[in-house]
Amino acid sequence: MTSRRKPRPRRAAPHRYGGSATPAEERYAPGTVLVHGKFRSRHWNYSDHIVPPISASAAYRLESVERGAEGFLEFANPEFNRAKQAPIYIYDRLDEPTRGMLEESLALAEGGERAVCFATGMAAISGALGVLLRAGDRVVAHRTLYGCTWSLFANWYPRYGIGVDLVDFKNGPELQAALERAGVMAAYCESPANPTLELLDLRALARRVARVNARRAAAARGRAHRRIFTVVDNTFATPICQRPLAHGVDLVVHSLTKNLGGFGTDMGGAVVGARLLEPDLLLYRKDFGAPLAPRSAWGVLAYGLPSLALRVKAEQESAIKVARFLELHPKVARVSYPGLASHADHALARRQMRDPGGRFAPGTLVYFVLHGSPAEARRRGAKMMDHLASRSLAITLAVSLGQVRTLIEHPASMTHAAVPPEEQRRAGIDPGGVRISLGVEDVGDIIADLKDALARV
Numbered sequence: 001m002t003s004r005r006k007p008r009p010r011r012a013a014p015h016r017y018g019g020s021a022t023p024a025e026e027r028y029a030p031g032t033v034l035v036h037g038k039f040r041s042r043h044w045n046y047s048d049h050i051v052p053p054i055s056a057s058a059a060y061r062l063e064s065v066e067r068g069a070e071g072f073l074e075f076a077n078p079e080f081n082r083a084k085q086a087p088i089y090i091y092d093r094l095d096e097p098t099r100g101m102l103e104e105s106l107a108l109a110e111g112g113e114r115a116v117c118f119a120t121g122m123a124a125i126s127g128a129l130g131v132l133l134r135a136g137d138r139v140v141a142h143r144t145l146y147g148c149t150w151s152l153f154a155n156w157y158p159r160y161g162i163g164v165d166l167v168d169f170k171n172g173p174e175l176q177a178a179l180e181r182a183g184v185m186a187a188y189c190e191s192p193a194n195p196t197l198e199l200l201d202l203r204a205l206a207r208r209v210a211r212v213n214a215r216r217a218a219a220a221r222g223r224a225h226r227r228i229f230t231v232v233d234n235t236f237a238t239p240i241c242q243r244p245l246a247h248g249v250d251l252v253v254h255s256l257t258k259n260l261g262g263f264g265t266d267m268g269g270a271v272v273g274a275r276l277l278e279p280d281l282l283l284y285r286k287d288f289g290a291p292l293a294p295r296s297a298w299g300v301l302a303y304g305l306p307s308l309a310l311r312v313k314a315e316q317e318s319a320i321k322v323a324r325f326l327e328l329h330p331k332v333a334r335v336s337y338p339g340l341a342s343h344a345d346h347a348l349a350r351r352q353m354r355d356p357g358g359r360f361a362p363g364t365l366v367y368f369v370l371h372g373s374p375a376e377a378r379r380r381g382a383k384m385m386d387h388l389a390s391r392s393l394a395i396t397l398a399v400s401l402g403q404v405r406t407l408i409e410h411p412a413s414m415t416h417a418a419v420p421p422e423e424q425r426r427a428g429i430d431p432g433g434v435r436i437s438l439g440v441e442d443v444g445d446i447i448a449d450l451k452d453a454l455a456r457v
């Protein structure tokens with residue numbers, strides 16, 4: 001028997017919006033809302049603009065001394081709600097409208113209350129941790145990290161008297177012991193991790209940290225105490241493939257240089273999370289001096305976010321095909337892509353990595369290792385990448401990721417060069433590991449160029 005399909009009633013988007021989402025916006029998918037941006041609000045009205053204007057003003061005219069004083073009083077003040085009241089603009093490094101519009105869009109996309117944008121992804125990471133940690137505190141981090149985050153922990157935190165424990169977040173007892181050490185105020189990780197694409201169970205992490213926090217609160221018996229905040233770098237997944245805040249994580253950090261910017265023209269970073277931390281993040285950004293430039297914010301607003309869902313979808317479709325091609329190639333020993341059934345965390349990927357419509361969204365990056373001893377795999381990988389660098393149009397040898405171009409790189413000697421070989425081994429970074437960030441070229445061309453390069457090694 002066949003039953004005629006009834007037209008489905010328009011469902012409310014399963015995506016939980018953040019920031020100052022309007023009821024009208026909540027009826028639409030995030031891809032649609034991000035095409036249109038947040039150009040109409042209490043703060044500004046650019047409703048006649050199809051593209052938001054770029055502001056380019058280091059300082060702002062003040063109507064009176066009183067208004068200037070009011071602006072300084074309100075800035076980074078927990079009593080002042082930036083999402084509800086129009087800010088008094090004073091000076092770009094404090095707050096300004098183009099960046100402000102982007103912050104509203106990013107909060108909306110990640111489902112967070114507020115977003116604060118920084119000059120780079122590293123500025124956002126050091127800002128997020130900078131407001132959580134003081135001398136004498138500790139941060140617990142998963143051992144597989146982006147090279148510069150590793151360098152921040154290894155080269156700078158010891159100078160500031162901040163303890164760093166790099167542990168395996170997949171090892172429950174090891175993680176638990178690290179979290180229970182006195183002075184831990186932040187738990188930090190990436191999922192998928194750069195470059196191995198290993199995943200961590202974010203909901204389990206948030207629950208574990210919540211239990212440690214509950215015991216701390218009980219032990220404090222009403223006295224003042226501080227809790228551990230969870231921070232997740234969501235650069236690889238983007239809010240299109242995963243929203244860590246929905247899994248109970250406290251703060252999300254991003255490199256806007258990657259897929260949120262999408263075209264590789266500008267650098268930027270963002271921290272998204274509860275309004276509670278916004279005043280400190282704004283104060284930190286003002287005093288350490290790394291706000292996102294308005295012109296860079298504009299690029300993300302005008303090009304990056306409106307095309308995000310479309311680009312990620314296209315890149316992801318190619319990533320699946322490239323991962324399958326590599327998995328079947330006789331010269332490839334191992335492929336790591338969360339969308340492959342062979343991925344160690346595939347079941348977790350299916351639960352955790354979902355697009356705003358609820359579909360499985362394993363992302364746009366693939367990591368693989370060629371056959372042979374570590375030294376042979378490294379030599380072959382280098383030969384393959386050199387061949388691509390000189391012959392391929394579809395694949396570019398370059399660091400960075402999340403662009404319309406497909407980029408290939410060698411993490412051990414490039415993005416993760418700051419991590420010593422022994423630490424790389426512990427973090428699961430193979431000497432011969434190769435990372436590909438899929439772009440929007442024809443996937444047949446990408447695979448043909450890979451096939452050609454693999455035939456030479």
Ligand SMILES: *Cc1c(COP(=O)(O)O)cnc(C)c1O
Pocket residue numbers: 120121122123146148190194233235236254255256257258267268269
């Ligand atoms: C690139 C990257 C960063 C750093 O971002 P920048 O904008 O280069 O400072 C942080 N985390 C991950 C996962 C990245 O890929």
